[in-house]
Amino acid sequence: MIEDELSIRPGGPADAPAVAALHAESWRTAYAGIVPPAVLGDGLAAQRAELWELRLEADYGEPAAQPVLLLAESGDGDLLGFGYLVPQPDGRVLLDNLHVRPGRTGAGLGGALLGALRAETARSHPGAPLYLEVLADNHRAIAFYERAGGHRTDSRTTHFPGAGELPEYEYTWTQP
Template sequence: MLIRTGGAADAQEIAALHTASWRATYAGIMPDDFLAGPLDADRSTLWSRRLTTAVTPGLFVAEDAATLAGFVYLAPTDDGRVLVDNMHARPGSLGRGIGSRLFERGLAWAATEFPGRPVYLEVLRDNVAAIAFYERRGGRRTDARIGRFDAGFELPEYEYTWEPGGFDRL
């Protein structure tokens, strides 16, 4: 499996994988009409807008036999932290180490590009598999709140944080 920096040429494949991942992972968690409806166009617009340059620092993709197997996207935030904004593996490929390798690559990038900054992410409270994944990797729950989605619904979520210097203990 190859992990490489992603960019604009990956936008449509990332959007399709993101859509498939949300539909598989969030069935019964997010509203059915959202998952079955505008999600394709929503994710396509999001990734086309985000990936406007050939190479996007903070975006890493996993390829398996030239097929997109997963991706992670990180970005610095105004509050001095680095957000793991998205991380997804192709549905049906869980347990193959794709998420672990992507997550480690993302944390290494954050430590190099933004030394001394904590890394955090937000995860839906009902996504118990992801929560277990993050806790096994040393994530510390630092907040619980209601996440608001542009599509007009709200869901409870947790925030997990990795402090600077703690990345090497994964």
């Protein structure tokens, strides 16, 4: 069940530390057993912090190229999840991150956040397909994306820093 006080709002540079911390926490849970433990070790939090600071302070130029960060928060302002949309030159929109705080999954938060991200894509990029890339061994995420109506549209190999080449899938949602 979705929390009664759940709110979804746009994020910005001030949210980078909280997003980075949740991102690292989520990776440690989702990728355990998929990537080497060293990738998920002590340096992960600092690496994610640097990434989110750069992403959220960058100038992407025209508004159509601007990525969008959406945050899902509890009524008391705790960050429960986030998603990050990145418009692509091919006319699609990449859902570059979708994370729900470990221990809070299975209650509808991911579905609510994905719904908001799809609505934002439809609003800001009418007709653009939304897609994401997921490691092929991330079975829990794949099951969620398939339940949420995503269609596998590609499979390939990706280079995952510190883990080498790993198989991944692409999932796509089209707009009505």
